[in-house]
Amino acid sequence: MGGSGLVVHDLSVGYGPVRALRRVSLEVPEGAVVTVLGGNGAGKSTLLRAISRTLSFHGGAVTEGGVRLGDRRLDALPPDRVVAAGVSQVPEGRRVFARMTVADNLRAGALGGTRSGRAAALERVHELFPVLAERAGQRAGLLSGGEQQMLAVARALMAGPKVLLLDEPSLGLAPLMARRIADTVREINAQGTSVLLVEQNAALALRLATRAYVLEVGEVALSGPADELAASDEVRRRYLGVVDEGAVADAEQAGGARRTLTRWQGEDA
Ligand SMILES: Nc1ncnc2c1ncn2[C@@H]1O[C@H](COP(=O)(O)OP(=O)(O)O)[C@@H](O)[C@H]1O
Numbered sequence: 001m002g003g004s005g006l007v008v009h010d011l012s013v014g015y016g017p018v019r020a021l022r023r024v025s026l027e028v029p030e031g032a033v034v035t036v037l038g039g040n041g042a043g044k045s046t047l048l049r050a051i052s053r054t055l056s057f058h059g060g061a062v063t064e065g066g067v068r069l070g071d072r073r074l075d076a077l078p079p080d081r082v083v084a085a086g087v088s089q090v091p092e093g094r095r096v097f098a099r100m101t102v103a104d105n106l107r108a109g110a111l112g113g114t115r116s117g118r119a120a121a122l123e124r125v126h127e128l129f130p131v132l133a134e135r136a137g138q139r140a141g142l143l144s145g146g147e148q149q150m151l152a153v154a155r156a157l158m159a160g161p162k163v164l165l166l167d168e169p170s171l172g173l174a175p176l177m178a179r180r181i182a183d184t185v186r187e188i189n190a191q192g193t194s195v196l197l198v199e200q201n202a203a204l205a206l207r208l209a210t211r212a213y214v215l216e217v218g219e220v221a222l223s224g225p226a227d228e229l230a231a232s233d234e235v236r237r238r239y240l241g242v243v244d245e246g247a248v249a250d251a252e253q254a255g256g257a258r259r260t261l262t263r264w265q266g267e268d269a
């Protein structure tokens, strides 16, 4: 595998005695949008923390496996060096510095660089999110939830990442705002940034991504092209809230779920 794809291989993570991820492998090819789906507690945030090297802030540690960006190993770097290497994370819960202005929040994301580089990054995020230019002098805590999410994404973009890690960006947002965030993710990707999108909102994520992984209790239970997962009865029933009793009964009788799973894994290999 060449280029600057992000590769997670056989990653296991524990929080003390609690095993949160078990031998998770996945790949975000250069230029792709890849999604990781899974319910609450599946290990989605843990995966992103392991990639961004912020696990230790949460009392967690990698026990096995690793992460590469292209040929470069990320798993020996401190978090700021991971950002410098081209991987920026938008953490869960749109954490912005509430008492700082919008402009200062963005400045905090720039992480060094040249003055002209920072100016270009700021121009780019203002084009993506004009509202942040309008509110530049306002305290971030006064923004709406959706605007705070935009600011959190914009702050991560200030470092000019090759890969953007997004942790449930649509969580708690009204459907219209969630769609706007989705449009923005598409645009960020169109400008050349790869995206690893972690979501409980499977419908939205599967529309954005080309490839999807489903995490269940810390393990990859399914993976495949996003359109195939979106069309699968198993995924529709369990992650999209679609109930089709006939299809469910048929699948169970034929052992369909397991067969589909094997087929996807076969394509992966
Ligand atoms: N800081 C932590 N300390 C101990 N256990 C944690 C911590 N964060 C998460 N966990 C546990 O790790 C598992 C995965 O959590 P998490 O990655 O937050 O899942 P998700 O983001 O998919 O909801 C869960 O069992 C959760 O309770």
Ligand SMILES: [Mg+2]
Pocket: 044, 045, 046, 092, 167
């Ligand atoms: Mg989470």
